[in-house]
Amino acid sequence: MKILEIVEKIAVEEPRIVSIVGAGISKASGMPTFRGEDGMWNNYSAMELATPQAFAKDPQLVWNWYKARMRILLKAKPNDAHFALTKLEKAGLSLGIITQNVDGLHELAGSKKIIEIHGRIRYARCTSCKHVQRWDKDEIVNERDSLLYCPNCEKSLLRPDVVWFGEPLDPSKSEIALDWLSHCNLVLVIGTSGVVYPVASFPSFAKENGAKIIEFNIESTPLTPICDFSVFGKCEENLPLFVEELIRKIEKSKSG
Ligand SMILES: [Zn+2]
Secondary structure, rough: OHHHHHHOOOOOOOOEEEEEHHHHHHHHHHOOOOHHHOOOOOOHHHHHHHHHHHHOHHHHHHHHHHHHHHHHOOOOOHHHHHHHHHHHOOOOOOEEEEOOOOOOOOOOOOOOOEEEEEEEEEEEEEOOOEEEEEEOOOOOEOOOOOOOOOOOOOOOOEEEEEEEOOOOOHHHHHHHEEEEEEHHOOOEEEEOOOOOHHHHHHHHHHHHHEEEEEEOOOOOOOHHHEEEEEEEHHHHHHHHHHHHHHHHHHHHHOOO
């Protein structure tokens, strides 16, 4: 269905939108896969490195991998899909963004209400105390074979502030996400295949609370059957169009 038709058909006068975002949104941000660097990480999988066990066994190996990923991420920029969501927020139409991405590109695009449900790769946190700091700086990222230590409690290791395989999600983040989802009337599912739980269950939770669901994905996904509307193709092209049309429709209804 065409975007214009979808916007016409959405019967919500005052949209309260929650966006559920996955890796598909960041594809157009110039991020090659991290396998690219030196080829040295080809023999490792994320399942082997992004775990508490891997960090306990060899924190240097894990940090070297995160630094390699960060060297690539530092070259990435938000794309038009990220900026479209910022525009939605500035227009007062967004309750917030729930993202599975750890890349921090929503923040760089200027969005404020963001729940990074799987954590934030640009931040490190202390393994002993509550200290959190950014580490996405050239001087840290380019220093190979060194660990990061907490400035508060000496000798305590810092670790990436992300959710590793086998770790629970932060319950306070899930709580805010569910609060948004129970108060929204429109959900945008963007660039996510909808297979990773619990995020995969969020659209149907919102739907049960009366929200309409629109997906922006490259092709159909396991979530497609529960969506009211599906827009297939590049989200960096379709999402800005949708946001523009929606804002136009609302401004028109207000002035009329
Ligand atoms: Zn500490």
